[in-house]
Amino acid sequence: SSRFELLDISWFTACMEAGRPVDSELKYRLMDAFEVMAENYEFKENEIFCLEFLRAASVLKFLPFPVTKMKDIQGLPCMGDRVRDIIEEIIEEGESSRAKEVLNDERYQSFKQFTSVFGVGVKTSEKWYRMGLRTLEEVKADNTLKLSKMQKAGFLYYEDLVSCVSKAEADAVSLIVKNTVCRFLPDALVTITGGFRRGKEIGHDIDFLITNPGPREDDELLHKVVDLWKKQGLLLYCDMIESTFVKEQLPSRKVDAMDNFQKCFAILKLYQPRVDNSSYNMSKKFHTEVKDWKAIRVDLVITPFEQYAYALLGWTGSRQFGRDLRRYANHERKMILDNHALYDRRKCQQPGIRFRNRKGCWLLLYQTLVPLAGV
Ligand code: CTP
Ligand code: MN
Ligand code: MN
Numbered sequence: 013s014s015r016f017e018l019l020d021i022s023w024f025t026a027c028m029e030a031g032r033p034v035d036s037e038l039k040y041r042l043m044d045a046f047e048v049m050a051e052n053y054e055f056k057e058n059e060i061f062c063l064e065f066l067r068a069a070s071v072l073k074f075l076p077f078p079v080t081k082m083k084d085i086q087g088l089p090c091m092g093d094r095v096r097d098i099i100e101e102i103i104e105e106g107e108s109s110r111a112k113e114v115l116n117d118e119r120y121q122s123f124k125q126f127t128s129v130f131g132v133g134v135k136t137s138e139k140w141y142r143m144g145l146r147t148l149e150e151v152k153a154d155n156t157l158k159l160s161k162m163q164k165a166g167f168l169y170y171e172d173l174v175s176c177v178s179k180a181e182a183d184a185v186s187l188i189v190k191n192t193v194c195r196f197l198p199d200a201l202v203t204i205t206g207g208f209r210r211g212k213e214i215g216h217d218i219d220f221l222i223t224n225p226g227p228r229e230d231d232e233l234l235h236k237v238v239d240l241w242k243k244q245g246l247l248l249y250c251d252m253i254e255s256t257f258v259k260e261q262l263p264s265r266k267v268d269a270m271d272n273f274q275k276c277f278a279i280l281k282l283y284q285p286r287v288d289n290s291s292y293n294m295s296k297k298f299h300t301e302v303k304d305w306k307a308i309r310v311d312l313v314i315t316p317f318e319q320y321a322y323a324l325l326g327w328t329g330s331r332q333f334g335r336d337l338r339r340y341a342n343h344e345r346k347m348i349l350d351n352h353a354l355y356d357r358r359k360c361q362q363p364g365i366r367f368r369n370r371k372g373c374w375l376l377l378y379q380t381l382v383p384l385a386g387v
Protein backbone atom coordinates (compact mmCIF):
# COMPACT_ATOMS: atom_id res chain seq x y z
CA SER A 13 0.00 0.00 0.00
CA SER A 14 1.17 3.51 -0.66
CA ARG A 15 2.36 5.88 2.01
CA PHE A 16 -0.01 8.48 0.62
CA GLU A 17 -2.96 6.80 2.28
CA LEU A 18 -2.07 8.85 5.33
CA LEU A 19 -4.13 11.97 5.50
CA ASP A 20 -3.46 15.65 6.11
CA ILE A 21 -0.16 16.72 7.63
CA SER A 22 1.27 13.21 7.77
CA TRP A 23 0.53 12.90 4.09
CA PHE A 24 2.03 16.30 3.44
CA THR A 25 5.17 15.39 5.39
CA ALA A 26 5.47 12.17 3.41
CA CYS A 27 5.33 14.25 0.22
CA MET A 28 7.98 16.65 1.43
CA GLU A 29 10.25 13.75 2.35
CA ALA A 30 9.68 12.10 -0.99
CA GLY A 31 11.05 15.13 -2.76
CA ARG A 32 10.27 18.49 -4.26
CA PRO A 33 7.00 18.98 -6.09
CA VAL A 34 7.27 17.96 -9.72
CA ASP A 35 5.84 20.37 -12.25
CA SER A 36 4.37 19.21 -15.51
CA GLU A 37 2.16 20.74 -18.13
CA LEU A 38 -0.60 18.23 -17.38
CA LYS A 39 -0.45 19.06 -13.68
CA TYR A 40 -1.03 22.74 -14.42
CA ARG A 41 -3.87 21.87 -16.77
CA LEU A 42 -5.48 19.84 -13.96
CA MET A 43 -4.96 22.56 -11.37
CA ASP A 44 -6.38 25.21 -13.70
CA ALA A 45 -9.50 23.11 -14.29
CA PHE A 46 -9.92 22.55 -10.54
CA GLU A 47 -9.58 26.26 -9.86
CA VAL A 48 -12.26 27.10 -12.42
CA MET A 49 -14.58 24.48 -10.93
CA ALA A 50 -13.92 25.72 -7.38
CA GLU A 51 -14.55 29.32 -8.38
CA ASN A 52 -17.82 28.43 -10.08
CA TYR A 53 -19.00 26.60 -6.94
CA GLU A 54 -17.94 29.62 -4.89
CA PHE A 55 -20.13 31.79 -7.12
CA LYS A 56 -22.96 29.34 -6.47
CA GLU A 57 -22.22 29.48 -2.74
CA ASN A 58 -21.65 25.74 -2.69
CA GLU A 59 -18.84 25.70 -0.15
CA ILE A 60 -18.50 21.92 0.09
CA PHE A 61 -17.92 21.35 -3.62
CA CYS A 62 -15.74 24.44 -3.80
CA LEU A 63 -13.44 23.22 -1.04
CA GLU A 64 -13.32 19.76 -2.61
CA PHE A 65 -11.70 21.20 -5.74
CA LEU A 66 -9.44 23.62 -3.84
CA ARG A 67 -8.11 20.73 -1.73
CA ALA A 68 -7.58 18.58 -4.80
CA ALA A 69 -5.64 21.43 -6.43
CA SER A 70 -3.32 21.83 -3.45
CA VAL A 71 -2.72 18.08 -3.22
CA LEU A 72 -1.68 18.04 -6.88
CA LYS A 73 0.49 21.10 -6.45
CA PHE A 74 2.77 19.36 -3.97
CA LEU A 75 2.99 15.93 -5.58
CA PRO A 76 6.65 14.90 -5.84
CA PHE A 77 5.90 12.93 -9.01
CA PRO A 78 4.14 13.71 -12.31
CA VAL A 79 0.59 12.60 -13.02
CA THR A 80 0.12 10.96 -16.40
CA LYS A 81 -2.38 8.18 -15.77
CA MET A 82 -5.22 7.43 -13.35
CA LYS A 83 -3.01 4.98 -11.46
CA ASP A 84 -0.78 7.88 -10.37
CA ILE A 85 -3.49 9.36 -8.19
CA GLN A 86 -4.37 6.06 -6.52
CA GLY A 87 -4.36 6.39 -2.74
CA LEU A 88 -4.16 10.17 -2.78
CA PRO A 89 -6.38 12.09 -0.36
CA CYS A 90 -9.07 14.51 -1.56
CA MET A 91 -9.73 12.73 -4.86
CA GLY A 92 -13.51 12.37 -4.84
CA ASP A 93 -15.62 11.26 -7.79
CA ARG A 94 -16.17 14.77 -9.16
CA VAL A 95 -12.42 15.36 -9.06
CA ARG A 96 -11.55 11.97 -10.57
CA ASP A 97 -13.99 12.48 -13.45
CA ILE A 98 -12.20 15.65 -14.43
CA ILE A 99 -8.74 14.13 -14.09
CA GLU A 100 -9.79 11.19 -16.23
CA GLU A 101 -11.18 13.39 -18.97
CA ILE A 102 -8.10 15.62 -19.03
CA ILE A 103 -5.77 12.63 -19.18
CA GLU A 104 -7.78 11.10 -22.03
CA GLU A 105 -9.00 14.13 -23.98
CA GLY A 106 -6.48 16.76 -23.00
CA GLU A 107 -9.19 19.03 -21.61
CA SER A 108 -12.22 18.98 -19.38
CA SER A 109 -15.61 19.52 -20.99
CA ARG A 110 -17.03 20.52 -17.61
CA ALA A 111 -14.41 23.20 -16.97
CA LYS A 112 -14.88 24.40 -20.55
CA GLU A 113 -18.63 24.60 -20.02
CA VAL A 114 -18.04 26.74 -16.92
CA LEU A 115 -15.66 29.06 -18.76
CA ASN A 116 -18.30 29.61 -21.44
CA ASP A 117 -21.11 30.04 -18.92
CA GLU A 118 -22.68 33.51 -18.94
CA ARG A 119 -23.27 33.58 -15.19
CA TYR A 120 -19.69 32.53 -14.44
CA GLN A 121 -18.31 35.16 -16.80
CA SER A 122 -20.41 37.91 -15.24
CA PHE A 123 -19.53 36.89 -11.67
CA LYS A 124 -15.87 36.74 -12.63
CA GLN A 125 -16.03 40.33 -13.88
CA PHE A 126 -18.13 41.63 -10.98
CA THR A 127 -15.99 40.05 -8.23
CA SER A 128 -12.85 41.50 -9.78
CA VAL A 129 -13.97 44.86 -8.35
CA PHE A 130 -12.71 45.64 -4.84
CA GLY A 131 -15.74 45.51 -2.52
CA VAL A 132 -17.87 43.32 -4.75
CA GLY A 133 -18.45 39.77 -3.55
CA VAL A 134 -20.74 36.94 -4.48
CA LYS A 135 -23.80 38.54 -2.82
CA THR A 136 -23.54 41.79 -4.78
CA SER A 137 -22.78 39.91 -8.00
CA GLU A 138 -25.88 37.82 -7.47
CA LYS A 139 -27.96 40.98 -7.03
CA TRP A 140 -26.57 42.61 -10.17
CA TYR A 141 -26.97 39.42 -12.18
CA ARG A 142 -30.62 39.10 -11.10
CA MET A 143 -31.18 42.68 -12.22
CA GLY A 144 -30.10 41.57 -15.68
CA LEU A 145 -26.66 43.16 -15.58
CA ARG A 146 -23.94 41.13 -17.30
CA THR A 147 -20.81 43.26 -17.70
CA LEU A 148 -18.94 45.90 -15.72
CA GLU A 149 -19.79 48.43 -18.43
CA GLU A 150 -23.50 47.76 -17.81
CA VAL A 151 -22.97 48.15 -14.07
CA LYS A 152 -21.13 51.43 -14.54
CA ALA A 153 -23.83 52.74 -16.87
CA ASP A 154 -26.62 51.92 -14.41
CA ASN A 155 -27.00 54.97 -12.20
CA THR A 156 -29.85 53.55 -10.17
CA LEU A 157 -27.36 51.32 -8.35
CA LYS A 158 -26.32 52.36 -4.87
CA LEU A 159 -22.62 51.53 -4.55
CA SER A 160 -20.87 51.25 -1.21
CA LYS A 161 -17.91 53.49 -0.44
CA MET A 162 -15.67 50.48 -0.96
CA GLN A 163 -17.17 49.64 -4.37
CA LYS A 164 -16.86 53.25 -5.49
CA ALA A 165 -13.15 53.08 -4.70
CA GLY A 166 -13.04 49.71 -6.45
CA PHE A 167 -14.35 51.24 -9.68
CA LEU A 168 -12.31 54.42 -9.35
CA TYR A 169 -8.97 52.57 -9.09
CA TYR A 170 -10.05 49.49 -11.03
CA GLU A 171 -7.21 49.39 -13.57
CA ASP A 172 -4.49 49.79 -10.93
CA LEU A 173 -6.05 47.26 -8.57
CA VAL A 174 -6.51 44.49 -11.15
CA SER A 175 -2.94 44.85 -12.33
CA CYS A 176 -0.94 42.80 -9.85
CA VAL A 177 1.35 44.16 -7.15
CA SER A 178 5.01 43.34 -7.84
CA LYS A 179 7.66 42.38 -5.30
CA ALA A 180 9.39 45.73 -5.91
CA GLU A 181 6.14 47.59 -5.19
CA ALA A 182 5.65 45.50 -2.05
CA ASP A 183 9.15 46.48 -0.87
CA ALA A 184 8.48 50.15 -1.57
CA VAL A 185 5.18 50.10 0.35
CA SER A 186 6.86 48.13 3.13
CA LEU A 187 9.32 51.00 3.63
CA ILE A 188 6.48 53.52 3.81
CA VAL A 189 4.55 51.43 6.35
CA LYS A 190 7.63 50.81 8.52
CA ASN A 191 8.65 54.48 8.49
CA THR A 192 5.19 55.68 9.40
CA VAL A 193 4.61 53.12 12.16
CA CYS A 194 8.04 53.74 13.71
CA ARG A 195 7.35 57.46 13.95
CA PHE A 196 4.75 56.67 16.57
CA LEU A 197 6.17 53.43 18.03
CA PRO A 198 9.92 53.17 17.39
CA ASP A 199 10.19 49.56 18.67
CA ALA A 200 7.22 48.23 16.71
CA LEU A 201 7.65 45.13 14.58
CA VAL A 202 6.23 45.49 11.08
CA THR A 203 6.16 42.25 9.11
CA ILE A 204 4.98 41.63 5.60
CA THR A 205 2.60 38.63 5.56
CA GLY A 206 0.27 37.07 2.99
CA GLY A 207 1.53 35.90 -0.37
CA PHE A 208 4.74 37.94 -0.27
CA ARG A 209 5.83 36.26 2.97
CA ARG A 210 5.28 32.92 1.23
CA GLY A 211 7.77 34.03 -1.41
CA LYS A 212 5.32 34.88 -4.18
CA GLU A 213 6.52 37.33 -6.83
CA ILE A 214 3.15 39.01 -7.32
CA GLY A 215 0.03 39.58 -5.25
CA HIS A 216 -3.35 41.28 -5.33
CA ASP A 217 -2.54 43.28 -2.20
CA ILE A 218 0.16 43.68 0.46
CA ASP A 219 -0.53 42.43 3.96
CA PHE A 220 1.21 43.74 7.09
CA LEU A 221 1.19 42.62 10.68
CA ILE A 222 2.12 45.16 13.34
CA THR A 223 2.94 44.46 16.97
CA ASN A 224 4.83 46.16 19.75
CA PRO A 225 7.08 43.91 21.88
CA GLY A 226 6.92 44.72 25.55
CA PRO A 227 4.12 46.04 27.67
CA ARG A 228 3.36 49.19 25.75
CA GLU A 229 0.29 49.08 23.56
CA ASP A 230 -1.16 51.88 21.56
CA ASP A 231 -4.80 51.51 20.59
CA GLU A 232 -4.54 54.67 18.53
CA LEU A 233 -1.56 53.56 16.42
CA LEU A 234 -3.51 52.52 13.34
CA HIS A 235 -5.56 55.72 13.48
CA LYS A 236 -2.39 57.82 13.77
CA VAL A 237 -0.85 56.02 10.79
CA VAL A 238 -3.80 56.51 8.46
CA ASP A 239 -4.32 60.11 9.65
CA LEU A 240 -0.75 60.92 8.70
CA TRP A 241 -1.17 59.31 5.27
CA LYS A 242 -4.37 61.28 4.82
CA LYS A 243 -2.47 64.48 5.58
CA GLN A 244 0.28 63.48 3.16
CA GLY A 245 -2.29 62.79 0.47
CA LEU A 246 -1.31 59.12 0.27
CA LEU A 247 -4.56 57.60 1.49
CA LEU A 248 -7.01 56.84 -1.32
CA TYR A 249 -9.35 54.66 0.72
CA CYS A 250 -9.55 53.30 4.25
CA ASP A 251 -11.92 50.93 5.99
CA MET A 252 -11.03 50.76 9.67
CA ILE A 253 -12.27 47.69 11.55
CA GLU A 254 -12.09 48.10 15.30
CA SER A 255 -11.06 45.16 17.47
CA THR A 256 -13.97 42.88 18.28
CA PHE A 257 -12.07 40.85 20.80
CA VAL A 258 -14.42 39.70 23.57
CA LYS A 259 -12.85 37.75 26.41
CA GLU A 260 -15.95 35.66 27.12
CA GLN A 261 -16.23 34.41 23.61
CA LEU A 262 -15.11 30.95 22.57
CA PRO A 263 -12.72 30.69 19.65
CA SER A 264 -14.52 30.36 16.41
CA ARG A 265 -14.70 26.78 15.20
CA LYS A 266 -15.46 27.68 11.64
CA VAL A 267 -12.89 26.55 9.07
CA ASP A 268 -12.68 30.03 7.60
CA ALA A 269 -12.44 32.04 10.76
CA MET A 270 -12.07 35.78 10.61
CA ASP A 271 -10.15 37.14 13.55
CA ASN A 272 -10.91 39.89 16.04
CA PHE A 273 -7.87 42.12 15.57
CA GLN A 274 -8.09 45.80 14.81
CA LYS A 275 -7.33 46.15 11.12
CA CYS A 276 -7.49 48.45 8.18
CA PHE A 277 -8.25 47.65 4.54
CA ALA A 278 -6.72 50.54 2.66
CA ILE A 279 -5.75 51.77 -0.77
CA LEU A 280 -2.48 53.67 -0.86
CA LYS A 281 -1.04 55.97 -3.46
CA LEU A 282 2.42 54.71 -4.41
CA TYR A 283 4.47 57.23 -6.36
CA GLN A 284 6.49 55.60 -9.10
CA PRO A 285 9.56 56.82 -10.92
CA ARG A 286 8.61 57.89 -14.41
CA VAL A 287 9.96 55.39 -16.93
CA ASP A 288 8.26 56.42 -20.10
CA ASN A 289 9.91 59.71 -21.04
CA SER A 290 8.09 60.08 -24.32
CA SER A 291 4.66 60.26 -22.75
CA TYR A 292 6.02 62.75 -20.21
CA ASN A 293 7.28 65.01 -22.96
CA MET A 294 4.03 64.57 -24.85
CA SER A 295 2.10 65.57 -21.78
CA LYS A 296 4.23 68.68 -21.30
CA LYS A 297 3.56 69.60 -24.89
CA PHE A 298 -0.21 69.14 -24.60
CA HIS A 299 -0.50 70.25 -20.98
CA THR A 300 -2.05 66.98 -19.90
CA GLU A 301 -1.11 65.27 -16.68
CA VAL A 302 0.71 61.97 -16.55
CA LYS A 303 -0.27 59.79 -13.65
CA ASP A 304 2.93 59.08 -11.74
CA TRP A 305 1.42 56.86 -9.08
CA LYS A 306 -0.35 53.54 -8.68
CA ALA A 307 -3.20 52.64 -6.35
CA ILE A 308 -2.22 49.67 -4.16
CA ARG A 309 -4.38 47.59 -1.83
CA VAL A 310 -2.83 47.33 1.62
CA ASP A 311 -4.07 45.37 4.64
CA LEU A 312 -2.79 46.43 8.05
CA VAL A 313 -3.42 44.25 11.09
CA ILE A 314 -2.36 45.10 14.63
CA THR A 315 -1.96 42.43 17.32
CA PRO A 316 -1.04 42.24 20.99
CA PHE A 317 2.48 40.81 21.24
CA GLU A 318 1.42 37.59 23.01
CA GLN A 319 -0.84 36.68 20.07
CA TYR A 320 1.65 37.71 17.43
CA ALA A 321 2.87 34.21 16.53
CA TYR A 322 -0.65 32.95 15.85
CA ALA A 323 -1.57 36.04 13.90
CA LEU A 324 1.59 35.66 11.82
CA LEU A 325 0.77 32.03 11.08
CA GLY A 326 -2.80 32.86 10.09
CA TRP A 327 -2.02 35.92 8.00
CA THR A 328 0.86 34.25 6.17
CA GLY A 329 -1.62 31.88 4.57
CA SER A 330 -2.26 30.42 2.18
CA ARG A 331 -5.95 30.25 2.92
CA GLN A 332 -5.96 26.56 2.08
CA PHE A 333 -2.93 25.90 4.31
CA GLY A 334 -4.71 27.68 7.16
CA ARG A 335 -7.82 25.60 6.65
CA ASP A 336 -5.82 22.38 6.63
CA LEU A 337 -3.82 23.38 9.69
CA ARG A 338 -7.00 24.17 11.63
CA ARG A 339 -8.57 20.93 10.49
CA TYR A 340 -5.47 19.03 11.57
CA ALA A 341 -5.42 20.76 14.97
CA ASN A 342 -9.07 19.95 15.50
CA HIS A 343 -9.33 16.38 14.24
CA GLU A 344 -5.89 14.92 14.83
CA ARG A 345 -4.78 16.87 17.88
CA LYS A 346 -8.08 17.76 19.58
CA MET A 347 -7.05 21.38 19.65
CA ILE A 348 -8.43 24.59 18.23
CA LEU A 349 -6.22 26.92 16.27
CA ASP A 350 -7.20 30.42 15.31
CA ASN A 351 -5.36 33.68 14.67
CA HIS A 352 -5.23 34.40 18.43
CA ALA A 353 -4.07 31.19 20.08
CA LEU A 354 -3.90 27.41 20.11
CA TYR A 355 -6.33 25.86 22.58
CA ASP A 356 -6.29 22.36 24.01
CA ARG A 357 -9.78 20.96 23.72
CA ARG A 358 -9.23 17.90 25.91
CA LYS A 359 -8.23 19.97 28.89
CA CYS A 360 -11.57 21.73 28.75
CA GLN A 361 -13.67 18.66 29.02
CA GLN A 362 -13.41 18.42 32.77
CA PRO A 363 -16.26 17.12 34.89
CA GLY A 364 -18.99 19.66 35.26
CA ILE A 365 -17.68 21.98 32.55
CA ARG A 366 -19.16 21.34 29.19
CA PHE A 367 -17.14 22.44 26.22
CA ARG A 368 -20.04 24.37 24.80
CA ASN A 369 -20.55 26.27 28.00
CA ARG A 370 -19.43 29.69 26.88
CA LYS A 371 -18.09 31.55 29.88
CA GLY A 372 -16.56 28.84 32.07
CA CYS A 373 -14.81 27.24 29.17
CA TRP A 374 -13.11 30.31 27.88
CA LEU A 375 -11.09 30.74 31.08
CA LEU A 376 -10.01 27.15 30.99
CA LEU A 377 -9.03 27.42 27.39
CA TYR A 378 -6.84 30.36 28.15
CA GLN A 379 -5.11 28.59 31.01
CA THR A 380 -4.26 25.72 28.74
CA LEU A 381 -3.02 27.78 25.86
CA VAL A 382 -0.14 25.97 24.24
CA PRO A 383 2.41 28.44 22.96
CA LEU A 384 4.27 27.72 19.75
CA ALA A 385 8.00 27.26 20.04
CA GLY A 386 10.20 30.16 19.11
CA VAL A 387 7.74 32.97 19.64
N1 CTP B 1 -6.64 36.06 6.48
C1 CTP B 1 -6.99 35.84 7.79
N2 CTP B 1 -8.01 36.54 8.36
C2 CTP B 1 -8.66 37.49 7.64
C3 CTP B 1 -8.30 37.74 6.31
C4 CTP B 1 -7.26 37.00 5.75
O1 CTP B 1 -6.41 34.98 8.44
N3 CTP B 1 -9.61 38.19 8.22
C5 CTP B 1 -5.54 35.29 5.90
C6 CTP B 1 -5.96 34.59 4.63
O2 CTP B 1 -6.48 33.33 4.90
C7 CTP B 1 -4.67 34.52 3.87
C8 CTP B 1 -3.83 35.67 4.40
O3 CTP B 1 -4.51 36.15 5.55
O4 CTP B 1 -4.05 33.30 4.15
C9 CTP B 1 -3.66 36.75 3.39
O5 CTP B 1 -4.89 37.06 2.78
P1 CTP B 1 -5.00 37.61 1.29
O6 CTP B 1 -4.29 38.90 1.19
O7 CTP B 1 -6.44 37.62 0.93
O8 CTP B 1 -4.33 36.47 0.38
P2 CTP B 1 -2.85 36.22 -0.08
O9 CTP B 1 -2.53 34.82 0.29
O10 CTP B 1 -1.92 37.28 0.43
O11 CTP B 1 -2.92 36.28 -1.67
P3 CTP B 1 -3.04 37.60 -2.59
O12 CTP B 1 -1.76 37.74 -3.32
O13 CTP B 1 -4.19 37.33 -3.49
O14 CTP B 1 -3.28 38.77 -1.69
MN1 MN C 1 -2.42 39.32 0.24
MN1 MN D 1 -6.41 37.15 -2.16
Ligand code: MN
Pocket residue numbers: 206217218219311
Ligand atom coordinates in the same frame (compact mmCIF):
# COMPACT_ATOMS: atom_id res chain seq x y z
MN1 MN E 1 -5.06 40.76 2.14
